[in-house]
Amino acid sequence: MKLHKESKGTITVATILFIIISVLAIYFLKMWSLLIIMPLLVIYSLVFWFFRVPLRDILEHRENVIAPVDGKVVMIKEVDETEFLKGKAIQVSIFMSPLNVHICRYPVSGDVIYKKYHPGKYLVAWHEKSSTENERTTVAIKTPTNHEVVFRQIAGYVARRIVFYCNEGDQAKAGHEFGFIKFGSRMDVFLPLDTEIICKIGDITKGGLDVIARMKD
Known part of the structure; x- marks a missing residue:
């Protein structure tokens, strides 16, 4: 292994x-x-x-939004994304238990145009306010279809270490690794309002493999 x-x-x-x-x-x-x-x-x-690293065959994607982590879809809702998008977006949140693979992957392909680390609290990862109050990272990507997609690694009550390796200007490839979170946490993906959401609350996802949404070209 x-x-x-x-x-x-x-x-x-x-x-x-x-x-x-x-x-x-x-x-x-x-x-x-x-x-x-x-x-x-x-x-x-x-x-x-x-800390296992499963062998996965990652495909090329253009319009597809790929599950960034292994876990369970716990939230799909319209929200105001105030850090980067400065407007409304569809938030898809995936919770990871300590037994899940904790590799974090790019949900879309494109150019990394923003990254920031935020210190914060350690509320339980499924708490709605954890997206804005917990220790977290924020990354934004400009996709080949000219969409801007934001996603966040969020620390939980147990997770106390977040790492992300991307930098502004990097080329992101959907399904490929960009970071890691230790011991239970959550990832949020913020998508344009006209995105077709394919997943539903309660779905179990495999990072890098499952398509959770599709953006209009």
Whole structure:
């Protein structure tokens, strides 16, 4: 199983803790040490599972909006996007549990025209205000169809580290990685009002593969 590059520090710490606690359990608890070691082994394995990088065949897209993450669609509504678009847009929000793949992917292809990191709170990721009050990043892309699409990585109550690798002027390719969020979070995508929304609330998405919307050419 291939592991994400963001796993290095976390897995190093988890390994050290696992060894130390296991040795102490064996030394002090003897035959009862398995009561500590086995649950610890499950947690240790979940750390590796969290940082897995699935092999996915990413296609080329022009009008399609691709699911940026693995997760569950929790919101589809018309909102005012005040940071970049300065107007109304359709917001599609996808929540990621700690068991989901947490690679963040571009939802559309085009040119990166805006990026910004915002420090903030750590409300639960499904809270509506988390989009504007939590720690988050905002990225905007100008698509080949001349649309402007905004998307945000949002930290949650558990997620405390957001990374994004894109810069203004970069070429974005729908479905390809641009960042990562550790341990549970959400992504919001803000689309033009005339976008055809294909997904619905409750849908389970696979990042880079599932089409969630289609923009007019």
